[in-house]
Structures are given as structure tokens and as C-alpha cells.
Amino acid sequence: MLGYIIKRLSLAVLIIVFAITLLFVMIHSIPGDPVSTMLGPRATPELKASLEERMGLNEPLPVQIAYFFTNAITGNLGTDVFTNRPVTSIIGEQLSYTLMLIFASISWSALLGIFLGCYSAIKRNTISDKILAVLSVSFIATPSFVVSLYSLLFFSVYLGWLPAIGAGDSDDLWDQLIHLVLPAFSIGLSWVGYIARLVRASMLEIMSENHIRTARAFGLPRRWVIYRYALRLAILPTITVIGVGMGFLLSAAVFAEIVFSRPGLGKLVIDSITTRNYPVVMGSVLLSTIIFVVSTTLSDIINAMLDPRIGRQL
Amino acid sequence: MTILDVRNLSVDYETEQGTLRALRDVSFTIEDNKIVGVVGESGCGKSTLISSIINLLANNAVLSSGEIIFQGKDIVRLSEDEMRDILGVGVSIIFQDPMQTHNPVLTVGRQMMDIQYRDKTSKEKKKEAAIDMLRVVGIPDPESRLSQYPHEFSGGMRQRIAIAMALMVKPSLLIADEPTTALDATLEVQIIEKLRELQGKINCSILFISHHLGVIAELCDEVIVMYAGEIVEHGDVRDVFHNARHPYTQALFACDPGRIKEKSKNLPTIKGSIPNLIDLPSGCIFKHRCTQRISVCDTSPAMHRVSEKQQAKCHLLTQGKN
Ligand SMILES: Nc1ncnc2c1ncn2[C@@H]1O[C@H](COP(=O)(O)OP(=O)(O)OP(=O)(O)O)[C@@H](O)[C@H]1O
Ligand code: SF4
Ligand SMILES: [Mg+2]
Numbered sequence: 001m002l003g004y005i006i007k008r009l010s011l012a013v014l015i016i017v018f019a020i021t022l023l024f025v026m027i028h029s030i031p032g033d034p035v036s037t038m039l040g041p042r043a044t045p046e047l048k049a050s051l052e053e054r055m056g057l058n059e060p061l062p063v064q065i066a067y068f069f070t071n072a073i074t075g076n077l078g079t080d081v082f083t084n085r086p087v088t089s090i091i092g093e094q095l096s097y098t099l100m101l102i103f104a105s106i107s108w109s110a111l112l113g114i115f116l117g118c119y120s121a122i123k124r125n126t127i128s129d130k131i132l133a134v135l136s137v138s139f140i141a142t143p144s145f146v147v148s149l150y151s152l153l154f155f156s157v158y159l160g161w162l163p164a165i166g167a168g169d170s171d172d173l174w175d176q177l178i179h180l181v182l183p184a185f186s187i188g189l190s191w192v193g194y195i196a197r198l199v200r201a202s203m204l205e206i207m208s209e210n211h212i213r214t215a216r217a218f219g220l221p222r223r224w225v226i227y228r229y230a231l232r233l234a235i236l237p238t239i240t241v242i243g244v245g246m247g248f249l250l251s252a253a254v255f256a257e258i259v260f261s262r263p264g265l266g267k268l269v270i271d272s273i274t275t276r277n278y279p280v281v282m283g284s285v286l287l288s289t290i291i292f293v294v295s296t297t298l299s300d301i302i303n304a305m306l307d308p309r310i311g312r313q314l
Numbered sequence: 315m316t317i318l319d320v321r322n323l324s325v326d327y328e329t330e331q332g333t334l335r336a337l338r339d340v341s342f343t344i345e346d347n348k349i350v351g352v353v354g355e356s357g358c359g360k361s362t363l364i365s366s367i368i369n370l371l372a373n374n375a376v377l378s379s380g381e382i383i384f385q386g387k388d389i390v391r392l393s394e395d396e397m398r399d400i401l402g403v404g405v406s407i408i409f410q411d412p413m414q415t416h417n418p419v420l421t422v423g424r425q426m427m428d429i430q431y432r433d434k435t436s437k438e439k440k441k442e443a444a445i446d447m448l449r450v451v452g453i454p455d456p457e458s459r460l461s462q463y464p465h466e467f468s469g470g471m472r473q474r475i476a477i478a479m480a481l482m483v484k485p486s487l488l489i490a491d492e493p494t495t496a497l498d499a500t501l502e503v504q505i506i507e508k509l510r511e512l513q514g515k516i517n518c519s520i521l522f523i524s525h526h527l528g529v530i531a532e533l534c535d536e537v538i539v540m541y542a543g544e545i546v547e548h549g550d551v552r553d554v555f556h557n558a559r560h561p562y563t564q565a566l567f568a569c570d571p572g573r574i575k576e577k578s579k580n581l582p583t584i585k586g587s588i589p590n591l592i593d594l595p596s597g598c599i600f601k602h603r604c605t606q607r608i609s610v611c612d613t614s615p616a617m618h619r620v621s622e623k624q625q626a627k628c629h630l631l632t633q634g635k636n
Contacts, residue, residue, distance in 0.1 A: 215417065217409070
């Protein structure tokens with residue numbers, strides 16, 4: 001088991017390094033000189049040169065990349081070009097908002113999706129299963145920004161039940177939770193449908209396996225058969241999908257942060273890309289990559305813990 | 315006393331090609347403390363029969379007629395909850411496929427403790443019971459193996475664990491679907507002896523399914539011969555083995571490798587194959603392969619009692635030629 005975890009973690013580090021290198025190359029092949037864009041058309045050559053030096057843009061690309069990683073390991077992601085504040089602390093402020101949003105979205109949708117998936121599987125081919133199937137597919141098909149816009153219009157503007165914008169008062173937990181409801185709802189809705197379909201399919205597959213027949217043949221309580229004997233296995237593919245889906249969740253969070261004017265990583269990235277604030281862009285992207293890689297790694301490790309066959313095979 | 319009384323049982327499977335008539339008009343009884351064997355080629359409906367008895371047929375199966383009376387109750391009419399009072403209490407079962415019979419993500423110990431959930435004894439007592447039972451079926455070092463998962467055991471060991479679990483609940487009727495297929499010959503003999511010993515100890519009846527005629531002869535009191543979804547012969551093991559009356563039973567014995575004395579390159583086999591159960595032929599179900607076929611065989615023969623303890627389903631018996 002430990003060997004497996006170590007293997008997965010080293011793979012994770014490798015993926016991060018590769019992704020960031022790729023990103024460096026991509027950013028630097030975008031046409032247009034970043035310094036001119038930032039300083040405007042009337043900048044003097046001296047000013048441009050000094051800014052280039054401050055941002056490290058005068059160095060060759062491999063050197064820039066190497067700098068970035070050696071600094072990143074010590075937690076130094078450079079300074080904001082405009083305010084001179086350390087990028088690490090700028091991102092740190094925003095990170096908690098995004099993480100909270102993602103966590104809230106995936107928690108409610110996973111819980112509801114798993115429950116609905118089990119329910120559909122048990123009631124397969126009944127009216128309620130069919131209604132749930134139609135609902136799930138329409139949830140999946142609706143983009144989260146559409147849900148964001150309509151739920152914003154309906155619940156905040158029309159009904160006035162929930163706050164429309166912002167993340168709430170940072171000292172008031174209740175206020176923050178209230179502000180989370182609509183964005184988390186918008187991001188999570190399609191996941192409810194997706195997870196419900198996924199769990200239904202794997203539950204049906206597992207429930208027809210021979211070992212479930214054995215559990216039933218011994219007259220085990222229905223609940224045990226469903227949750228202990230079947231769901232434990234049926235949940236494995238869903239965990240993997242959630243882990244990999246973290247990338248989609250992050251981009252959905254970007255939309256939600258813009259629609260609901262919430263602070264967060266997504267909004268930060270968009271703002272810094274428009275102003276070509278490279279250190280902030282690089283720092284945020286590094287962090288998103290880390291979140292993504294950590295979540296896929298974590299889902300693999302959880303899978304290995306739930307399924308003894310994986311951990312010992314590798 | 316009769317513990318199990320199966321009356322006119324018919325089971326169909328709905329398939330894409332049409333209705334597959336897997337069991338037709340199957341009737342037999344099992345008396346207390348008796349071991350009844352079932353033999354027949356692959357696909358003749360042995361597993362379907364036992365799935366019906368425990369009321370756990372596949373989703374596409376339809377029990378189209380019949381009664382299955384277990385200890386006075388008709389299983390066919392019981393609800394899921396009522397069925398739970400029988401399964402794992404009065405009846406337990408060893409399934410055919412040892413590699414898929416256990417849950418892959420729960421330890422063997424957990425699964426063996428779970429099936430004792432009705433006992434009000436302590437966890438330690440249940441654990442002891444599990445260890446004892448594993449020892450009985452010959453799993454070495456059972457204490458430490460309880461915390462292992464099914465994939466850490468060989469096929470033969472898993473089969474023995476399945477046997478241990480089925481015996482642990484001390485059923486009145488034990489159903490065993492080819493419980494020794496994954497075992498080598500020595501182990502098979504040991505397990506068969508254990509089964510008989512435990513049968514005597516807990517006083518249960520056994521419905522024992524096997525391809526292995528030698529094992530049936532060794533273990534069983536009665537034997538049921540099935541062919542393509544029907545019982546073609548049923549009787550005392552000694553009577554049937556010494557004086558088989560149905561042409562299919564005779565052919566089955568003639569092809570049994572265990573009975574063939576002289577070494578020959580080709581094992582004799584019954585020519586032809588089992589008829590298509592979706593599009594059943596009329597008349598005797600065995601007529602396409604029967605070497606003694608006569609003209610009346612185009613009509614269905616009825617079960618004929620040839621002696622107090624033996625019956626068979628063949629026209630020859632009523633024509634006085636066999
Ligand atoms: N779920 C199912 N759907 C459709 N047909 C089935 C199903 N299960 C079994 N059958 C068919 O029913 C017939 C009887 O099958 P069954 O499994 O009872 O045979 P068996 O005697 O146990 O065979 P074996 O010795 O190979 O285990 C076969 O023709 C089989 O193909
Ligand atoms: S009824 Fe006829 S075909 Fe059928 S087994 Fe008897 S002799 Fe053969
Ligand atoms: Mg079978």
C-alpha cells in the first residue's frame with residue numbers, strides 16, 4: 001500500500017512539472033510583447049527594459065523555468081508586477097474561496113447523486129427511475145453558467161431569497177454559507193445528474209454479480225446488501241471520475257466566480273491574463289494544476305484503500 | 315418427514331431470441347436427512363432449479379408454474395422479508411463458481427461474521443465459530459487468514475470457504491452446486507467425507523449437484539437425472555446406478571470416465587447435443603439422440619414408476635421392452 005502511494009505521488013510531481021513547462025512554452029509563444037501591453041504604447045525603451053528585467057523576461061526560457069521551480073519549492077512565486085505584493089499571498093487570499101466553492105459543489109452533488117443512483121438502480125425500470133433518468137440527462141446537458149444566470153435571476157433578483165453577488169462577510173460564517181448556495185448549486189447540478197447515472201450503471205452491474213447473490217442467499221439485511229456489499233464496489237468508478245473531474249470543476253468555478261462576482265482563483269486568473277500579470281498567472285495555474293493532480297492522486301489512493309485488489313497488484 | 319417438495323415446477327428465461335424453457339414440469343421431494351444428487355449435462359437446468367428453490371432467479375426468469383414447498387411453506391409465494399427468515403437459517407447454499415462467490419472488497423472474516431448476524435452472541439464467539447469452521451474444511455492457519463480478502467485465496471480454498479459458510483448456519487437443507495469442481499481429487503474425497511460427517515452431525519438434508527457420477531454414488535441416497543430441463547429418471551442411487559431405465563441415464567453411465575475399464579484413445583460420448591430450449595421439439599425430449607427410439611417417441615412420455623424407489627420418463631417402460 002505504502003509503495004503504491006509513493007509511486008502515485010512521484011507520478012503526481014512529474015505531471016506538475018510537465019504541465020508547468022508546457023504552460024511556460026505556451027505563454028511565451030503568444031504573439032505580442034508582454035511588456036508593451038502592460039506599459040501601454042507610450043512607454044520608453046528604458047522603462048520596458050527595467051520591467052523586463054524585474055519580471056525575468058530577459059533570461060532564456062529554460063532559465064526562466066528553472067528559476068520558477070526553484071523559487072516555487074520555497075513558496076516564492078514572485079511578486080505582482082503592479083502592486084509588488086508576493087504572489088503567494090495574493091493567491092492564498094483567493095484560494096480559500098475557490099476551494100470552499102469546489103468542496104461545497106462536489107459534496108452536495110456527490111451525496112445526492114450517489115443516493116439517486118442507488119435509488120434508480122433499486123427501482124430500475126419503474127416510473128421513478130425513468131423520471132430520474134430524464135432529469136439526470138437534462139442536468140448533465142445544462143451548462144453551469146446557464147444555471148448560474150437563471151438561478152441568479154430567479155432566486156436573487158425575482159424572489160430575493162438569496163444574495164446575488166460576493167462571497168459574504170468574512171467574519172460571518174452564516175453569511176458566507178448563504179453566499180455559497182447559488183454558485184455551488186450551479187456548479188454541482190450537472191454533477192448530480194452525472195454521478196447518479198454513473199452510480200446507477202455500476203450498481204446494476206454489481207448487483208447482478210454472483211457475490212451479491214451469495215449475500216442474499218444468506219438472508220443478509222437488504223441495507224447491508226445494498227450499502228456494504230454492493231455500493232462499496234459500485235462507488236469506485238465514481239471516485240475516479242470525481243478526481244479527474246476536478247479540472248472541469250475548476251473551470252466551472254471560474255464561470256461561477258465571474259457571474260456571482262465572487263473572489264477566487266478563477267477571477268484572479270482572468271484578471272491577470274487581461275493585464276498580462278505573468279507572475280500571478282503562473283502562480284495561479286501552478287496551483288490549479290496542483291489541485292487537479294492532488295485530487296486525481298487522492299482518488300486513486302482512496303480507490304486503492306477501498307479495493308484491496310488494486311493496492312496489492314501494483 | 316418431507317423437507318422440500320417441488321411440484322410441477324416450470325421456469326422460463328426471456329431472451330432476445332425468444333422464451334427459453336429452462337425447466338419443465340419438474341417434481342421431486344427431499345426427505346429429512348437424505349442426500350439427493352442431481353446429474354445432467356451442462357445447460358440442463360441444474361442451477362436454475364436451485365435458484366428457484368432459494369427464490370433468487372435471474373431478473374429475466376419467470377417461474378411460470380409450480381409450487382416449492384419448504385417446511386410447509388410455498389416459497390414461490392413468500393415476500394422478500396419472509397424469504398429472509400428462511401435463507402441462511404433453514405436453507406443455505408454453496409454456489410457453483412468459487413471465484414466469484416465472495417465479495418472482493420470485504421475480508422473473509424467480515425463475510426463469515428456477517429452471515430451470523432442473527433445470533434445474539436458476542437463478536438468474539440462469532441469469530442471463533444468462523445475460525446472453527448475454516449479449520450473443519452481444512453484451511454490452514456485460519457486465525458490469521460480471517461483478515462484476508464478473497465483474492466488472496468486459491469480457487470480450491472475459496473470453494474472450501476464457501477462450504478464452511480454454508481455449513482456454519484447449520485441449515486436443515488444444504489444446497490451444493492458442484493461444490494468440488496475446483497478441488498483436486500484428494501481434497502474432493504476429504505471434503506465429501508467432511509460433508510457426510512457434518513450432515514450426520516447437524517442432521518440436514520443435502521441437494522447435491524455434480525457432474526461427477528462417482529461422487530454422487532459415494533455420497534448420495536437418491537439421484538435425479540436431468541436432461542434439457544426435465545427430470546428423466548429419479549430413484550435410489552443403488553437402483554439407478556445398477557439398473558438405469560432411461561436411455562439417457564444409460565448413455566450417461568456408458569460415457570462416465572470413472573466406469574470405463576479399458577484404456578481407449580477416444581472417450582465415448584453421447585452423439586448430438588442438447589436440443590434448443592427456445593424452440594422445443596415435440597415428443598420425447600431425448601429422441602434426437604436416443605438409440606432406442608420407437609415410433610411413439612414423437613409423443614411425450616409420462617413419468618413411469620418402475621419400482622417403489624425408481625421412476626423414469628420413457629415410452630419403452632410402458633411398451634414392456636426395457
Ligand atoms: N439468466 C439467463 N438468461 C437466459 N438464459 C439462461 C439464464 N441462465 C441460464 N440460462 C439458460 O438456461 C438453461 C439452463 O441453465 P443452467 O445454468 O440452469 O444449467 P446448468 O445445468 O446449471 O449448467 P452447468 O452444468 O453448466 O452449470 C441453459 O440453456 C442456459 O443457457
Ligand atoms: S421415449 Fe423414446 S426417444 Fe425418448 S428416451 Fe424413451 S425410447 Fe428414447
Ligand atoms: Mg450450473
